[in-house]
Amino acid sequence: xxxxxxxxxxxxxxxxxxxxxxxxxxxxxxxxxxxxxxxxxxxxxxxxxxxxxxxxxxxxxxxxxxxxxxxxxxxxxxxxxxxxxxxxxxxxxxxxxxxxxxxxxxxxxxxxxxxxxxxxxxxxxxxxxxxxxxxxxxxxxxxxxxxxxxxxxxxxxxxxxxxxxxxxxxxxxxxxxxxxxxxxxxxxxxxxxxxxxxxxxxxxxxxxx
Numbered sequence: 001x002x003x004x005x006x007x008x009x010x011x012x013x014x015x016x017x018x019x020x021x022x023x024x025x026x027x028x029x030x031x032x033x034x035x036x037x038x039x040x041x042x043x044x045x046x047x048x049x050x051x052x053x054x055x056x057x058x059x060x061x062x063x064x065x066x067x068x069x070x071x072x073x074x075x076x077x078x079x080x081x082x083x084x085x086x087x088x089x090x091x092x093x094x095x096x097x098x099x100x101x102x103x104x105x106x107x108x109x110x111x112x113x114x115x116x117x118x119x120x121x122x123x124x125x126x127x128x129x130x131x132x133x134x135x136x137x138x139x140x141x142x143x144x145x146x147x148x149x150x151x152x153x154x155x156x157x158x159x160x161x162x163x164x165x166x167x168x169x170x171x172x173x174x175x176x177x178x179x180x181x182x183x184x185x186x187x188x189x190x191x192x193x194x195x196x197x198x199x200x201x202x203x204x205x206x207x208x209x
Contacts, residue, residue, distance in 0.1 A: 002039035008047040018059060018081060033084040040091030042153050045102035048092035056085040086121050089128035095135045097154040100166045108170050112177045122181065126196040129174065132167055133199040136160040168203040175200055
């Protein structure tokens with residue numbers, strides 16, 4: 001249901017209710033987060049940007065408030081929920097149908113900030129950014145005709161190429177971030193950063209390289 005309907009419509013029927021359920025019909029459904037991580041693909045990135053990121057930010061504030069009151073267990077629960085919400089990023093970046101509308105400078109900067117400040121989330125954010133390039137490249141090179149691609153993914157080869165051109169505008173700034181983060185990680189653990197660097201070099205102009 002999640003992969004077919006998309007998370008937005010699925011969660012209208014079964015809301016997460018992560019913010020203080022107050023009545024019996026508001027059951028908290030944190031158990032859906034791992035399912036969303038597994039089955040989210042080829043959907044609207046704007047839902048993640050406009051609904052789930054703000055939800056994560058509000059939960060993070062609750063976690064900080066709990067920590068300030070030395071409610072360690074409660075703070076840990078909120079921290080786990082926030083990390084689970086961010087773990088959904090790769091699914092929403094797997095061929096989003098609204099990339100050029102949803103991915104703006106604010107979102108780009110937020111992803112950069114997380115790469116710098118949240119070491120635990122680095123592999124997740126790097127994977128999400130890598131998928132934005134590689135899945136569109138795969139679609140653009142597909143041997144299928146546009147009618148089939150439109151039916152299967154809601155995107156044509158031309159739109160995939162437009163998405164790549166759009167992401168190339170972020171490439172120079174992202175490469176600077178990627179190299180900085182790469183240099184902060186021990187050699188044995190930074191392979192994932194090398195992979196995302198390789199992806200973004202493919203959409204960077206020769207002059208910029």
